[in-house]
Amino acid sequence: MVTITATSCKDTKKEKEHNNEDGHHSEMESGEDQHEEGMDMHDDATMDSSHDMMGNDQNASKSAALVANYLDLKNALVADDKNAAAKAGGKMVSSFNSFDMSSFTSEDQDELKDIIEDAKEHAEHIEKSPIDHQREHFDVLSKDMIDLIAITGTDKKLYQDFCPMYNNKKGAQWLSATEEIKNPYYGSKMKSCGSVQKEIN
Amino acid sequence: MKVVKIVSIVFVVVLVGIQFVPTSRNQSDVVPDNDIMTLYSVPERVGSTFKTSCYDCHSNNTKYPWYNKIQPASWFLERHIQKGKDELNFNEFGTYSSRRQKSKLKSIGSQIADGEMPLSSYTLIHGEAKLSESDKKIVIAWVNKMIDSL
Numbered sequence: 001m002v003t004i005t006a007t008s009c010k011d012t013k014k015e016k017e018h019n020n021e022d023g024h025h026s027e028m029e030s031g032e033d034q035h036e037e038g039m040d041m042h043d044d045a046t047m048d049s050s051h052d053m054m055g056n057d058q059n060a061s062k063s064a065a066l067v068a069n070y071l072d073l074k075n076a077l078v079a080d081d082k083n084a085a086a087k088a089g090g091k092m093v094s095s096f097n098s099f100d101m102s103s104f105t106s107e108d109q110d111e112l113k114d115i116i117e118d119a120k121e122h123a124e125h126i127e128k129s130p131i132d133h134q135r136e137h138f139d140v141l142s143k144d145m146i147d148l149i150a151i152t153g154t155d156k157k158l159y160q161d162f163c164p165m166y167n168n169k170k171g172a173q174w175l176s177a178t179e180e181i182k183n184p185y186y187g188s189k190m191k192s193c194g195s196v197q198k199e200i201n
Numbered sequence: 202m203k204v205v206k207i208v209s210i211v212f213v214v215v216l217v218g219i220q221f222v223p224t225s226r227n228q229s230d231v232v233p234d235n236d237i238m239t240l241y242s243v244p245e246r247v248g249s250t251f252k253t254s255c256y257d258c259h260s261n262n263t264k265y266p267w268y269n270k271i272q273p274a275s276w277f278l279e280r281h282i283q284k285g286k287d288e289l290n291f292n293e294f295g296t297y298s299s300r301r302q303k304s305k306l307k308s309i310g311s312q313i314a315d316g317e318m319p320l321s322s323y324t325l326i327h328g329e330a331k332l333s334e335s336d337k338k339i340v341i342a343w344v345n346k347m348i349d350s351l
Contacts, residue, residue: 118300
């Protein structure tokens, strides 16, 4: 169900050449080989619910709205679009508010409460901050979402990606619905920096 | 001229009138069990920086300036303090989940690094609250150490 591929930013370059159908890949800093913006449109928006292997369908579908909002936010940051990111952040706030955790065990509920309390605050900040702050909050929000999905499961196929450079080289994770790396922390500056850490579903 | 006279009379009446509007003062004598300093061993330099530069708006105890007694200054301060405490209250740090404590520490670091906090409107009046480059470095280093240990 879950495959782990731990690779550094450099290691992935070779691998990526095979993975990308078009065989393109770009050097981190150069940004010379930008993928068309249009690519974003179809990939994360496409629902692929056939990979439903997490067992608990009911709980998995509860995270659906959040995952969709999160991916909108991620795509907005990839596209360096502050306003779209703010809008998606606002949607996440309402999705967190309406998140129904009644079907989870009390232990999971405690954990979910902590996650949501924290994550909601980050989403609120994303709603009203300039883009570099949005990205700082997105870093922690991504961790929260990864932890949330570990509990709820998801009916989407997701990739857990890692950018080793962000946050003073401490690195930062994010979730994507496509295998191809599109970095939300640096946007057009270093779009293809990062690697897939883990596949979810 | 008559209009000017009326306007200034109204102005003075309103100004005097609002002095009687009560505002709640952010002051408490309770020694907080959940204060960040009670919970963690905060180095002295970091602790004193927090106290002088942050606690006025991010704790349950504000050292008020004299003009707080005058409206509309006290409204302005009250609103700022409320907002500051909602965002981060050092006195209640221990009530936050460890996930949230980490988030708060991270935000403390980045707000200080970016020079967003303490607010320039605050340091304008409270010169002593301004952070020197070495204050910043020390606080940020401590915050990062704490994040890794939590």
